[in-house]
Amino acid sequence: MGRSLVRHPGVRGCYTAGNKRFLQLNELDELRMDVYENVKLYKEWTKQWHDSKITRKEIIVGDKVLLFNSRFQLFPRNLRSRWSGPFEVVTVFPYGSFELKNNKGECLKVNGHRVKYFYEGQPIQARGELELEDLPSLWDE
Incomplete structure (x- = not known):
């Protein structure tokens, strides 16, 4: 950019405020690029993990x-x-x-x-009723 680092006479390693700001902006750009790369790697990993969890539906004619x-329903029935x-x-x-x-x-x-x-199975048959009074109580001991 045509800027040169200007040192103050008699002070070691001291730069002007403009040059210091320029170095800070360069460092900020490097950090931004590192974050961009990390986000890109994370998105690739997340997509790969998500795609591995997807199962393909094998539905044929007659199923x-x-x-x-x-x-959308304004008052949906919960059950x-x-x-x-x-x-x-x-x-x-x-x-x-x-x-x-x-x-x-x-x-x-x-x-x-x-x-x-839709998995068709055997119809559920009704079983005999079971009363709660007939069960042994665990708290009577």
């Missing part, structure tokens, strides 16, 4: 899926499930879209992020 209901279905997959489109068919035969096209696999 049963649940659909996430993401509509109501936000998943509806099951729906049957009719078509798998590129880039993760699906065409689903409900029990009435109506078709709708949805994004793959709103879908999860």
Whole structure:
């Protein structure tokens, strides 16, 4: 920049205020570049970790899926499930879209992020009732 370090006569290692400020600004730029590099490395590491946790959905035609209901509700019911279905997959489109068919035969096209696999199992059978009075008490001892 054409600036030279000017020393005061008779004082060792003393620079003028302008030159001192110039050195401080250079040091600040170096610190800023170090921080930039550290943030860049952290973002790469975080992206790699996040991508390793993502599992790919393998949903094919004929599978049963649940659909996430993401509509905003002013007074949502706390105990109501936000998943509806099951729906049957009719078509798998590129880039993760699906065409689903409900029990009435109506078709709708949805994004793959709103879908999860539906696991059909044996229906739960009701068991006999158990009264709390019949259980031995731990505090009676």
